[in-house]
Structure formats: C-alpha cells, structure tokens
Amino acid sequence: MTDSNQIQMDQREVRRRIEARLASRHCKEKLFRGLGIASIAFGVLAVLVLFTDIISKGSSAFVQTQIQLQVTYDPAVLGIDTVDEESLPWANFDGVIRAALRERFPEVTSRRDKRALYSLVSNGAGFNLRARLEDNPDLLGKTETVWVTADDDVDTYLKSLSKTEDGFLGRTSEQQLGWIQSLRDSGEMEKHFNTTFFTNGDSREPEQAGIRAALVGSLYTLLVTLALSFPIGVAAAIYLEEFAPKNRWTDLIEVNINNLAAVPSIVFGLLGLAIFINFFELPRSAPLVGGLVLTLMTLPTIIISSRASLKSVPPSIREAAMGMGASRMQVVLHHVLPLAMPGMLTGAIIGMAQALGETAPLLMIGMVAFIVDVPHGITDPSTVLPVQIFLWADSPERAFVERTSAAIMVLLAVLITMNTCAVWLRKKLERRW
Amino acid sequence: ARDHISIVGSSTVYPFTTVVAERFSRATQYKTPVVESTGTGGGMKLFCQGVGENTADITGASRRIKQSELDMCNGNGVDVVEVLIGYDGIVLANARGEAPFELSRKDIFLALAKDVPNPDGSETLVPNPYKTWKDVNPALPAHDIEVLGPPPTSGTRDAFAELAMEGGCKKFDWIAAKKKEDKNAYKAICHNIREDGAYVEAGENDNLIVNKLVASPKALGIFGFSFLDQNADKVQGSLIEGEAPTFESIADQAYPVSRPLYIYVKKAHVNVVPGIKQFLAEFTNARAWGDEGYLADKGMIPLPTAKRQQVATDVRKLNALSNLAAK
C-alpha cells in the first residue's frame, strides 16, 4: 500500500512536471509546424518568383510587330514568269517588298535613306510572300494587302514603348522613328500573335527565330532517353533488389551507381564523344547520340529511386506469391513491379526533367549548334530546348532576350505537362487497388 | 553520307557564320549548314582531326591559327584554306549614368597586369599595387578597380591581352627592349593579368557581363563590340587612346583594340561535301561582308575594300596554308 501511495504521489509530481513543460512544448510544436509551412512557402515562393520573372520578360515574345503593305507580285520585279518549283527559289521577293515600301513612302529617294527604309522590314519577310504565292499562283501579277514581319529593332522599340516613355531606340534612327510613327498612326503597324516563334527553327534574325526545331529535337532526344533509361533502369533495379546476391559485388555496383549520380554531366559528354561518335561512328549533333548520353546520365537517378520503391513493397506480398508457387520472376513481374510502379515513375520523371534541362554534355557531341531545319528523325542534326535557350542567351541582339525567356516558358510548359502526366499516371495506377 | 556543311569553332565568329549559313541556304538549294559553337581551340581540335565525313568542313577562329595547330592539321592530312573575314572590336564599357572612362592602353596595363613597373621609376617589377583608377592615373575617377572579363580559356581574353595589355606594356621602353632578349619573359610581363580580385573572371556570356555592369555601376566590363552595339542604352564604351569604340573607328583601325576573325576551310572537302564553294562565295560576297552587308549589321567590322578583294580572289583559288610565316 505504501508502494501504491508513493506511486500516487509520484504521479502528482509527474503531472506537475509535465504541466510545467507543456507551454514550451506546444510552442515548439507551433514553431516546427511554422517552419514546415515556411519551407513550403519558400519553395512555392521560389517557383513563383522565377515564374513571374520569366513571364514578365518572355510574354512579349508571343506578339510580333507587323507592317501592312500593298505588295504587287510583279513578274518583272520577281524575275519569274511562272510560279513553279523551279522558279520560286530564285524569285526576288525582297524586291517586291522594297517596291511596296518605296510606294508607301515616295518621299524617300536617297540611297542611304532607302536602305534605312528597307531595314524596317525583316529581311526574312520575303518568305511570307513566297509561301503566299506558292499556295496561290494566281496572285502573280496582282496586288494585295499583306502583313509582313517587321525588323527586330522596330519590334523591340515598339515593345519598349509600353514600358518606358521614350522606348529603347537601339539602332533605330530619328528618320526611321518618323516612318514608324506614320505607320502606327495609320494603323499599318500592329502587334500580332507571333506564329513564327512556334513554326520556325532557329534563325539569326530574332523576328524569324522559332523554337520548333529545338522542341522537336528535345522530344526526340527525350524519347530516346526514356525508351532506354526507363527499362534499363528498372531492369537494373530489379536485378539488384530482387535477384542479386547480397555481397561485395552488389555493394560495388551500388556505390558505383551512387557515384555516377555525382559525375558532372560534361564528363558524360566526353564519354559519349569517345564511345558513340568516335567509336561507333554515330552522327554528330543527332538526338540519338544525345539520348544515349542522357540515358547514361539519368540511369543512376532512375535506378536509385526504382530500388527505393521496390524496397517499399511489403515482403508479405512476395512471400504470398512465392508460397503460391510463383517463380521469382513471376513474383516480380506479377506483384512487386505493379506495386512499385508509381514510385518508379516518380524517379523516371525526375530523371527526365533533369535530362530535359541539360546542356553541358550535349556540347561535346555537337548538339550545341545552330540548326535551322526541323529534324525528321533521331539521326538528323538537331538541338534541344535548353541549348536553344543557352545560345539565345548568348546572342547580342536585344530581341533575343524576350525570346530566351519565352523559350524558357515553353520548356517549363513541357516540364509541367510531363509532371502532370506523371501525377495522373501515378494516381491511376494507385487507384487500381 | 553527310549532305550538309558542318561548321565548328569560335563563339565569337559563330554569330557571323550562322547568319551567312542561313542566308546561304535560303538563296540556294543546299541544306542549311550546321554551325557548332565550340570555341576556337575546340574547333581546331575537331577540324584538324582528319578528313572524312565525320569531321568538320569549316572552323571559325577569333585568332589566327597557331603553328602547332597547323602542323597537327597537316599531319592528319588536312589542307586548310584561310579566310580572313573581318574584325571584331573589343570594348571596355561601364554602365550608362556614370561618366565614361577615357583610358590609354598604358592605364589598362597598369590597372590589370599582375606585375607592374615599380611606381618609383626603377626598372623593376612589383606586384600590382593599384587599388583605384585614380592611383593609376590621376585623371581617372577614384573608383576601385573592378573589371569583369572573360576567363583565361577564352579567345577574347587572349586578344585583349595581346592588343590592350601588350599595347600598354610596350610603352615602357625597358620592357619593350626585353622582347628581343627574352620573348617569353616579355610576354609573361605583358600578358599576365592580376588575380587579386580586381579582375573578375565573369564567364563567356557577354550578355551576362553587360547586365552585371548595370548591377554594379562602378565596374568596367570587357566584351565584343556587337554587344555594345545592341546594348547602347545600358552601357557605354570607354574611350581608348581618345577613340570611342564605334563602327567607323574600329573599321579604320583608329580604335586600337580590335582583332581579326577567320574561318578555315578544309580544302579536301570542297568537292566532297555539297555546297562548300557556294558557301564561301556567299561569305565573300559584298552583300555579306561588304561595308553595308548584313554581317556589318550583325556587328562584324568589315575589312577594307582592297583587302577584301585580295582575300576573295585567294579564296577562289583555294590556296592551302602551309606555313604561317608565308603569309
């Protein structure tokens, strides 16, 4: 009984001590929780800051200044008589545009002034006309009103007007300003949606530059990467986790894989150059090689996360299947793999995101290049989005600044689409049981 | 077999080769050449590997080919045709809103060299003691010396060392005299850039340097002329020897810090890879590299007319370069 009494007293003492510390513990709890929220907020804030920064810089690239001109497809100026495959490439569409400009501003006469006038219009604008004429050969000899793309200097000036009072003049002269003013007043100069940005490959003229080639290149490259790294990574993870005996060798492989994750990506480029290009003689600048290199680079990530998700499958499931007389392979294929798949997908997505944003290793294998033509296969020369961004970020022309950001927006859009797909896929797979 | 021209090489020449490549493919039926930006040395390495369809046809260089590179090329059976295409000005600039600098090459040398002649006038070298521009030259502002420039691995840096630093260094007679005795020592004095933080290696992205200048208005930056041209609202070029870096002053060589740009063509490929001749023809056409050509629009400083003609005829003959001294 005394023992019991002592315990009762003890309990009271204990209660007192607990009460004494309660406040500080709850305080800590709140603090901890607050820290958690702050961390999340920090992460989300970082995303938002980056996004607003990029969007504010890049959104203007989605419109493009255009000039309305009365053009006459005069055979004499064009230098062709008929519209066909043969003659079109030689036709002088620039001449047509120049004639139209001279007509619009008849007061310009001196050679110097004319040059200044011509430079209002993008020097790729002739291609718009060529495309029109190709679609509609009847236009030859006729006159029509078309919108042609303005030069990047004009475009940059116009866009900067909305930001500052005077606008960024750059290399635009007083005289050109006058013409621009007159065109704007008469509604012959407007900003239109920039389709070129999505339909063209790279160009040295900012107003003609687009991301199509890089986007397609990225898709091809990622396709190769995904098609190789996911199966190989999952297979490697399965072997290591389910079949390999646990010994020094597996330790070695494990360390090896972790270590590969730390190898700077450019070293993978060196490897790719030595093996795929110099030894196997695969073509330079091709998505095939890029994909191979990125596969080697993302494999560790995928293997590590796949192993983690294989580990998290409860052993009771394996036992159950094994007890049913399923072979090891069947246990893995029928039970373990489906359960581990959502986790593996997460890893694959992280790996793919990494591959999608990578530039350095591609430098060594020739994908950091100026490529205009949209690739049609995995062996055509092509570049990828981050490289395009990198190259544009390094270009002197002011108009590339907004295009750089716009390309980043596209890259992020691809990324977000990928993530959404992964989340959706994960949900779908998980809901099955 | 490859049906497009493959071009590698300098990042400085890259903007110019690409624009030619684009126009060339528009004007002809050839595929657009693929232009890689690998740096001058990297380009040379790829270019000189040998001949055959998996090697590059053309390489760009922001300096002349070195004898060692030429030897390597020749050793691998590569005959190279040299084409001087124009000049690039290297500018020192600071942010607009601050007073523009007026520098001499001597100022530049004294401000940036690792070791400078002893300020007391004796013919010895001391580690660079100057902290502010005013220390270098009383006419300059009292800002700390802070110059953002390319790293040692960049061709621009080499050119800057050779043209600006050496130019200033030569002004000290006793150093200039060393050139004859011990060329290496002379170069070491003239080319070595200080490493105590006054010179900031800022990477090879010139746009980044421009924007960093805006962020730190007291600093100077070193970059190519085309970036000054395009960012005239943000930065202003410093006057060197009284000359502002303008298109004209660089073209007539009044502005002292400009370097030649080259492309090198693999002679053996000319009849193998479709379009090389036509590409060269486009490059050496007046509408491209002429005074009012589109390359000038992009910021390349054209050659003088006479020089242009001479290069154009040489190119047509496709004379291979065998020895640097021969030129």
Added chain:
Amino acid sequence: MRNVNVFYGETQAIHDVSLDIGRNQVVAMIGPSGCGKSTFLRCLNRMNDTIDTCRVEGELSLDGEAIYGPKVDVVPLRARVGMVFQKPNPFPKTIYENVAYGPKIHGIASRRAELDEIVENSLRRAGLWNEVKDRLDKPGTGLSGGQQQRLCIARAIAVSPEVILMDEPCSALDPIATARIEELIDELSENYTIAIVTHSMQQAARVSQRTAYFHLGKLVEVNDTETVFTNPQHELTEAYITGRFG
C-alpha cells in the same frame, strides 16, 4: 463515458456506448472482430484524432475532466492515459532510449541519474529488467516478440500514467509470453487502471475485474467478470462466450 458515438466518415463504428471504469480496475472488452473495441479504446486517449475521417461524439471524461473538451490538451492526456498496441512497436532505438523516450519528452526527469532510475524502475515493473539490464544499449527491435511487448509496457509506465489502455497486447505472442504479460497486468492493476481489449475470453476471465461485451458497435453488456462469464444477462453475450456464436 456517456453516449459515445464514433463515426468513420459516414459509417458509424460506435453506437451510444456508456461505460464507467473504476480506479485501479482492470476492465476487459471482448466481442467479435470489428465490433468497435479498438475504436472505443482509442477514444480514451484520443488516438482517434490521428485518423482524419474519424469523428467522436458524446461525453468522455477522466477524473471528471472531459477528454474531448475544447480546451483539453492531448499531450498531458496521453501521458495520463498510456497505450500498448496489438503489435509490439518499439522504436528503432536502444532499449534504454525506448523507455527513456516518454520521460524525456515530458521533461519528467531532470537529471541523468533520475532518468536511469525511471528506466530501471519501469523495466523492473514490466518484468524485463533482468533480461535486458546488460544490453540496454542494444536496439529494442532486436528483442523477441514477448520482450518487445513488455518493453512497450515499460515504455508506457515510464511516464507514470493513471490509465493504461491495451489493445490485444498478447495476440502476437506465444502462451508463455502471454502468461508473463498477464501476470504483469495483475501486478500493474494495483497501481494503474487498465482497459484491455482481448480476443481471448479466457484471458478476460483471468485478468479482469469487469468485462464489457461489444457487438456491432454497441455495448451489449458490462458487468463483473465473473457475472459475465457465469451468468450473462444478454443472450448475445451468452452465445459468444459459449462459442456458439458466429
């Protein structure tokens, strides 16, 4: 407890249960699987709070204080109402740390010596001291199932609770280990109030003073253990304890 209702989302798991538990008593709860024994037990120290969908209605009180009162802090509540789970769940720490965990977080011991004492006392009372005194710094997960369960009990009593809830503490153990635990419960009941959920009627008969029989979320009968087993008032109870049920 009065008129306790517990809901998981839409479905009601406990219907209107009222039950009084006296001090230093052992109350056993029996009933077929899924009848809500665990759920009810978990109400007593608000462990149900951790389940999002779970909602508890009714009045539950401990020493006159409402358990689900708006101002009640679950932390000291759970220190007063300890819990032992069906599956032994020692922390992946050393044996010593397992037992010292509660006193540490609650700040019960201010000095190391005091802590040592509490650990030793608790392990002694859980009848584990002699078996583990030489390997206090070995991981608790390395013990056998029965030992692990006793470790969990030691862990629970280390904070000197008033009530100990046990949810089928022996179902993962062999008879010998079970017997030890039952002995232990007997000893502990001198100082603690114990509510135990069990599958085994024999066990309920052996250890408890009062027995409550649950059926489909309802409390069918609660009475002295002897009465319940020898003279059940309700036919369901009778059916269950005679094994006719199901």
Added chain:
Amino acid sequence: MRNVNVFYGETQAIHDVSLDIGRNQVVAMIGPSGCGKSTFLRCLNRMNDTIDTCRVEGELSLDGEAIYGPKVDVVPLRARVGMVFQKPNPFPKTIYENVAYGPKIHGIASRRAELDEIVENSLRRAGLWNEVKDRLDKPGTGLSGGQQQRLCIARAIAVSPEVILMDEPCSALDPIATARIEELIDELSENYTIAIVTHSMQQAARVSQRTAYFHLGKLVEVNDTETVFTNPQHELTEAYITGRFG
C-alpha cells in the same frame, strides 16, 4: 523428414528433427516462441530458399521425392505444398484475381469458364463464397481480417495442393473467425494433408490428429494429439501443456 538441420548463418535453428506426416492428416506443431516451428514448416515447401543465410540439411521428402533434391523445381513443389501465413496477406488485387492467380500461373485452367469454376469452388470450400460472391471484383485487401485469411486459404486450395502448411493462421483473428477457420481445417482435412503451427494448445487439440512439440529447435515429442495432451511422454511437453512452463 529425417535428421533435418537448419542453420541461419552460424546459428542452428533446427536440430536433427525427424517427423513423418501421413496423408490427409492434420499435424499440429506447438512449442514456445522461437523454437523453430515456423522454420521447420517453411522447409516443407522450401520457402526458406528465399532467405539468403538459411541453409537446410537432411532428407525431406514428399511422396518419396526429395524436396531438397538437386533437380527439384520449387515451382511445382510449391503448387503441391500450399502455404497460409500468420498475417493474412492477400495480393492487392481483386478477390477473383487473388484466387485465380495460382491456377493461372500453373496453367490449371485453360478457359475462362474453368477458371470461374475453380474460383467459385475454392471460395466455397473456404466458406467465403456467400460473403464475397457479389464483390469478386473488389480488392481483396478490403475484406476483414478473418475474411482475408479465408481468402488466403481459398487461394492456397485453388491449385489443389496435396499438403497445406499453415503458420499460426488464426493468431490475428477473433474467436469467431478462428472458429470458422478451424471448421474449415476440419473440412479440408478430408482431402488435404495439413501441417499447422499454432500457439493455442486448445486449437491444436481441437483440429489435429497428431501433435508435435518443439523445444529450442528440437522435436521433443510427436504423437497422437490425444496422447500428447492427456499423457505426454516427455516432461517438457507436460510442463508446457499444463502451462507450468516458462
């Protein structure tokens, strides 16, 4: 089985155990925790193969065929010797697929209708058909514990094994569910040989014809269940069954 020795790495878990199991008999294995019952049971269908450190010596045979023979394929072996585990572990698939899995991988049914029939029969025999027939396409993990265990039994009998091994099949279940399973074992013993490990001597007494008592990795006694419980030959056995032990 003759002179079976099992080692986990260095430590020996089973010492020289010899035991014969007759056809269509229920053999219960009892013994204190950790005495090697599970280990022994798992030898019978080579489930120990999955544990790297585990090494089995001695002769084990099934219908005269050596189980650990060099040419034995464990897959058909495990189809002949089914296993039910302590914790119900249905696959995270539908109820139908759970039962159909074995027949599928062993190629027992060639047509869908045949498979349906097997599934229905197995579930019927496991006494689960009526409870689940309307929700065959619901996940098996959604059932109650007892149902899950019966599902596991249904799954095991779906491949028509000769022997069924059960490792404490009822320890996670309530008495009613346990009773159902015991009934089931009784029914199954008409057609199958069953080896069951249990903690509950009552259970052993209820369901088995023969009982083997293990102690510290040794087989102490094996005899008709009645004999073991009424007239144990060995004092250890007696001590254990009278509860004096430990």
Added chain:
Amino acid sequence: MQTSTLFALLLLLILVAYGTGFSRAISTARSRGGIRSLASLPTYYGVHTALWCGLPALVILATWLIFDDAIIRSLVMGGIADRPQSISGQNLLYAQIQNLASGNLVGESTPQIQAAAERLTSLRNSGQWLQTALILILATGLGAFALLRISPQMRAREKVEKVLRIILLFCACAAIFTTVGILLSVLFESIRFFNHVPVTEFLFGLHWSPQMALREDQVGSSGAFGAVPLFTGTLMVSAIAMFVAVPVGLMSAIYLAEYASNRVRAFAKPLIEILAGVPTVVYGFFAALTVAPFIRDLAQTVGLEASSESALAAGLVMGVMIIPFVSSLSDDVINAVPQSMRDGALGLGSTKSETVRKVVIPAALPGIVGGVLLAVSRAIGETMIVVMAAGLAANLTANPLESVTTVTVQIVTLLVGDQEFDSPKTLAAFALGLMLFISTLILNFIALHVVKKYREQYD
C-alpha cells in the same frame, strides 16, 4: 529491303513465332490431358519460340549494321587502282564516292570515281538483299527449330526466365560499363597530365591558375595546377547549397507527409518539383543579376567586404534548385515509416513534432541520407550557376562572400574554351574529372558504410 522494313518484318515474325509456339504448346498438351501436363504455361513456350526466333536474328542484324559499312567500303576501295595511300585520303575519296552514289551535288568527278560509286550502289543493294535473306532465314529457321523442340517435358519457363535474368544482369551492369567508360575516357589524358605536372603538386598545391599555362610560344611561365582551391571552392558552394536545401527540403517533406492535407500535398508537391526542372541558365541569371548584387550591397551596409560574385550567391540559388531532390525523396521515405511507430510515440503523449523529430526521422534516416547524397551529387556536378554567379577565380578562402570556383566549372571552361591539344591546360580537365570521380567514390563508400551500420543497429 530497307533495314527499317526488315526490322518491322522481324518483329512481325517474332509475333508469329510467339503465336505458333503458344498454340503448338496447347495442341501438344491437348492430346495428353490439358495444359496441366505441360511443364510450363503455353505463354512461356510462345515466348521461348519468339526468343529463339528473334534474339539471334537481332544480334546478327546489329552486328551486321555495325560492320557492313566497313566491309562494303573495303570492297569498293579495293576496286580502285590508284587509291591514295593515306588513310585520310581514302576517307575523303570514299566520302566523295558516297556522296556521288546518293546523288548529292558535288563538284567534278572522274569516271573512275563514278564507276566506284556505281559499284557502291550495287554492293549496297546486294548487301541489303543478303542481309534480308540472312536475317529472315535465321529467324524462321531458329523459330522452327524451337517450335519443333516444344514438348510437354521442356521447361520453357525456366529457359525464358534465365534469358530474362541475363538481360536484367546486363542492365545492372550498365552502370559498371559507364564507369569503366568514364574511367577510360579520362584516365589516359590524366596520365599524360601527370607527366607534365606532378601528382603531389596537383593534389596539394594551393594555387590554381591555368592562366598562362605552357602556351606553345611561352615556355617560360608555367601555370599553377594546385587543385586545392577548386576542391575547397566546390566544398563551400555545395555546403552552402546543402545548408539551404536540406533544412528547407526536409521540412517541406515533413510538412507534406505529416501535416498537410491531401489537397495541399497534391498541389504543393508537384509545384516544388518544378524547381528541379527549371533550366540552370535561368538560375544562373537570377543568381548573378539579382542575388549576388543584393548580397554585396547587404554586406557593404553591414561593413563587410564582398565581391560582386560570391560563393554565397551561387550556393543559395543552387540550394533552391536542389530542394526538390531532398524533399521528394525524403517525402517518400517518411511516408514509408510504419504508422505503428507514430502511434507508439503519440500514445506516449508526444506532440506531433516530437514524434517526427525523435521517431520518424531517425527511422527514415537511411532513405533521407540517400536523397541528400543525391542532392549533394547534383550540387557538386552543377556548373552553370557557379560560372555565372561565383565567377571563375580560384581563390583559396573560407569567406563565402568572396568569389570561388568549383571543379566542374573548371572542367567545363577548360574543355570548351580555347584549348591547346597537348598542353596541361586542357589535360587538366581530365585530371580534375578523375579526381572528382575518385573523391565522390570515396564519399559514397563512406556513406554506404555509415548507412549500413545505422541499419544494422536499428533493423
């Protein structure tokens, strides 16, 4: 036939082989009392047949594709009487022939070359036919062979699984191959580098300046190749990055796993994961133009000397970038900690944070360490941010406000800059790569052992 069509045809054949194998297995079984009499499921017989049909054919096809060009080339070149002696000359000639054969526009060509081009075309054609015939015969032949061998006793499953296992093993070895490849591609250059620069100087030298290193026309001034400043720089930048990423990432993971409602989780997790995908150029600009000047100004207001490029700026921004690596992986492992652990702790009256800190995190630690390790790896490997924000100056300093450089940055600048073929300047990149490789290897070994020990203790 085009290789691609051949490939498609081969796939078709494989499918057919599967189908016939499958049905043959069933029909064999029918006469003996159903598929139970088969040693394996009919599917496995199908796969077995398909493997026989497809695997050798694919291997042969691959080998063919690797070697056919070389063979055709030697045939064509052998037919030319006065072919150039030098290999490069031959390369060139062959390229010309190829271009001619594929109808590209090239300059003038001799009749001999034209003949060679025709020969090339015809060789290619016959090669294609030969290839097609060989592959098809091989595939059908072996497929038929496998089909004939189908018998109820054949253990098709075991054979198929053996092949599968070998394939799996092969995949697992991909990592080893990569490592060997990397070692091979850096080892020789590194050895050449160490011929110029002694290992000890490289490892223990305190001064890094590839600046004027042995320029061909400048023998006198040799550069300094002490890698210590690079490694300390790498350490500092990575440490700063981890200093940001580990707490923030871990706390986010904890919050998401333990506190957040499902909706917050579903929204915040993918959002934060985006951080890992933003191109590093963007971070680089952000670090260089926003963070670095901000830090400099801040430091100056409190009276500290700070350069406009600082390790701090690069590290901070890099930390933001790798938050998702820590948070996503930690989130997964925290979720994998069994609920019973939490119940145990909560039942004792711990607050949620105590449960997390004292029980959940220790239990999840091995997994978290794995995630952190991955993040460290990423931090070490990152270049762009450091180039843009921390500069390229190899300062040996412990002051995060100064500019530093990292190993990978130096590798990249040395490799893409104006290189010299044989100078240590370019070779140094390879040596650095090797050192980095070895040091991370050691790091990983240590980490593996620590984690293992930890596991042993608590499993």
